[in-house]
């Protein structure tokens with residue numbers, strides 16, 4: 275065995291599969307949020323729901339402004355799907371809730387940190403893709419169930435006013451995700467940058483967990499039925 279040959283390099287699984295493996299790890303933590311659990315099984319109210327809508331509005335405004343800036347980028351531009359845009363839906367949900375006298379909350383510290391990280395990514399298109407994946411593939415996956423549960427729990431119409439954030443017209447989740455994974459696998463990144471992007475996926479999840487944790491800390495003490 276010549277020195278430079280060494281043991282054969284183990285072939286890396288497809289990039290998209292490595293995303294998914296990172297997702298499975300963090301997903302348990304994210305999906306286990308006490309705030310999301312109380313929200314989806316009807317133990318909160320529209321005011322507590324509006325707090326999440328308010329945070330999402332700030333986060334997606336920044337994410338989609340970054341997406342607009344990367345529209346012509348050879349890496350991030352491939353993920354510019356207009357049908358994913360959430361800003362108009364979130365603005366409609368906020369307006370609907372406000373019209374019903376539901377107070378809209380300020381961005382939390384966790385949301386501000388999340389937005390600061392997104393803003394830092396203006397120079398790193400592949401880093402943006404990590405956050406794009408965590409948010410949008412989550413929204414067209416588990417987010418669909420969350421949207422239905424919130425509507426049912428708080429007397430809204432599934433897919434209607436107040437929960438339009440969860441409506442993805444012209445997106446069929448299964449083929450969309452397959453195409454998305456093919457784009458991840460085709461992204462022209464060397465192994466070092468792939469590893470950095472996968473670390474950014476973990477950071478994106480962590481920032482989302484912190485947003486949900488802060489909402490739990492701020493809100494749940496006001497809902498004794500949750501504590502009991």
Ligand code: HEM
Pocket residue numbers: 293294297301304305306310311407408409411412413415416417419420451479482
């Ligand atoms: C109650 C909370 C949640 C539930 C029940 C849930 C459920 C699911 C389900 C069933 C899938 C599809 C898994 C598959 O294709 O095998 C999924 C995928 C995903 N979820 Fe969640 N989810 C939740 C929260 C979240 C949150 C808060 C995020 C991110 C912030 C997230 C990000 C993702 C991502 C990125 C995927 C796609 C993974 C992939 O196919 O590569 N999820 N989720």
